[in-house]
Amino acid sequence: MTLFLVAMLVVVILILIEIPVAFAFGIGAVMFAFTTGNNISFLIPHGFKTASGFALLALPLFIFAGLLMAEGGISERLLNFVNSIVGRIKGGLGAVTVLTCALFGAISGSSSAAIAAVGQIMIPRMVREGYPAGHATALVACSSVLALLIPPSIPMIVFSITGGLSVGAAFLSTIVPGILLTLLYCGLNIWFLRNNPDIQVDAPLPFAQAAKGVAKTGYNAAFALLMPLIILGAIYSGIATPTEAAAIAVIYAIPVGLFIYKGMSLRSLGAVTVRAVTMTGSIMAVLFFLFIMSRAMILEQVPRDLALALLEISDNKYVILLLINLLLLLIGMIVDDISGSVLAAIIFLPIINELGIDPIHFAAVVGVNLGLGNVSPPCAPMLYMAGGVSKLSLDRYITPTLKFLCFGHLPMVFLVTFVPELSLFLPKLLLGY
Numbered sequence: 001m002t003l004f005l006v007a008m009l010v011v012v013i014l015i016l017i018e019i020p021v022a023f024a025f026g027i028g029a030v031m032f033a034f035t036t037g038n039n040i041s042f043l044i045p046h047g048f049k050t051a052s053g054f055a056l057l058a059l060p061l062f063i064f065a066g067l068l069m070a071e072g073g074i075s076e077r078l079l080n081f082v083n084s085i086v087g088r089i090k091g092g093l094g095a096v097t098v099l100t101c102a103l104f105g106a107i108s109g110s111s112s113a114a115i116a117a118v119g120q121i122m123i124p125r126m127v128r129e130g131y132p133a134g135h136a137t138a139l140v141a142c143s144s145v146l147a148l149l150i151p152p153s154i155p156m157i158v159f160s161i162t163g164g165l166s167v168g169a170a171f172l173s174t175i176v177p178g179i180l181l182t183l184l185y186c187g188l189n190i191w192f193l194r195n196n197p198d199i200q201v202d203a204p205l206p207f208a209q210a211a212k213g214v215a216k217t218g219y220n221a222a223f224a225l226l227m228p229l230i231i232l233g234a235i236y237s238g239i240a241t242p243t244e245a246a247a248i249a250v251i252y253a254i255p256v257g258l259f260i261y262k263g264m265s266l267r268s269l270g271a272v273t274v275r276a277v278t279m280t281g282s283i284m285a286v287l288f289f290l291f292i293m294s295r296a297m298i299l300e301q302v303p304r305d306l307a308l309a310l311l312e313i314s315d316n317k318y319v320i321l322l323l324i325n326l327l328l329l330l331i332g333m334i335v336d337d338i339s340g341s342v343l344a345a346i347i348f349l350p351i352i353n354e355l356g357i358d359p360i361h362f363a364a365v366v367g368v369n370l371g372l373g374n375v376s377p378p379c380a381p382m383l384y385m386a387g388g389v390s391k392l393s394l395d396r397y398i399t400p401t402l403k404f405l406c407f408g409h410l411p412m413v414f415l416v417t418f419v420p421e422l423s424l425f426l427p428k429l430l431l432g433y
Contacts, residue, residue, distance in 0.1 A: 072257020149178030332373015
């Protein structure tokens with residue numbers, strides 16, 4: 001246990017001094033293997049075998065689909081459709097941002113992709129309409145983590161594969177928390193801006209004219225709106241596995257972007273492909289070293305030792321859940337959502353099983369916690385990415401971010417943790433879990 005903690009401390013220090021995450025985990029994994037006397041030549045094949053699994057093929061395909069969506073004009077049509085519904089109320093453009101991030105999550109499954117696609121369009125638009133730039137940045141950052149909760153979530157795929165759980169059940173476990181958090185962020189955004197005199201809002205349209213506008217933008221966004229329905233319908237009808245559904249998403253997004261919305265050319269398709277390969281390569285490098293470290297941890301019985309250590313503190317499962325929530329929050333602050341989901345499955349699932357807590361319920365707990373960590377200082381990878389899009393210094397958007405987190409995300413963490421039916425309702429209803 002001590003050697004593992006030292007290895008993790010080394011990883012954290014390397015990440016904080018801006019060593020690439022893959023190299024940080026690689027150094028940590030090799031150091032832990034050698035100090036514990038494990039043969040690295042035995043551990044490396046395990047890393048290759050796990051990383052090359054069929055189910056994990058969904059990860060690069062969903063990344064590719066998300067980038068195609070952003071490049072092909074699909075995300076902009078989603079924005080216009082949502083804007084036609086709620087854009088004419090004070091704070092409505094912020095609600096458009098939140099809802100579009102949720103819809104984007106239902107297609108790409110990636111928080112960083114949501115920031116790149118939605119943030120680049122919505123932050124400048126909100127600022128033009130009188131929103132404080134810090135508020136707009138914070139809203140995009142906090143809303144981006146809805147992609148962890150609205151399936152198909154890439155971190156949930158990785159968590160399920162690492163933990164040997166049903167991917168479909170893990171997907172369903174986060175839908176209700178994701179919808180509730182979406183509505184909560186929309187409400188908080190409107191409440192925070194209720195007295196802001198600078199926000200420009202167009203006058204409400206007569207019902208017939210508003211309905212006509214919704215119908216027009218809905219028609220223009222029809223192919224974009226069909227995409228999540230096709231993906232999730234294929235998965236939950238049993239027609240396709242999540243990996244096959246990801247391939248369908250790519251096959252669907254290419255002709256829509258090229259020939260229907262015409263937001264993408266053959267040249268830009270090539271550039272998107274290169275970006276998808278580069279992003280996938282960096283993620284797979286991290287996962288490869290994490291899988292090596294996980295094997296070494298299992299051989300050294302680190303998860304069992306950690307479970308015993310926590311159980312010595314208290315045998316009350318709610319106290320243990322609070323401690324695990326705190327540790328998940330710290331993990332989410334330090335590493336990205338995908339790396340965090342692997343660590344959560346490796347370290348905490350044995351403890352959860354020991355306590356008799358449903359692992360699918362725990363999948364939802366992991367999703368909301370990692371989302372909170374990804375936008376919580378000091379590390380906050382998604383928060384800084386949103387700041388990079390808006391080109392603001394941290395002091396401009398840290399206060400609104402903390403307001404969203406304290407009044408929105410943090411209460412949802414406690415709700416999901418201590419009300420299991422929120423996450424288990426849909427798996428029981430649709431899968432007979």
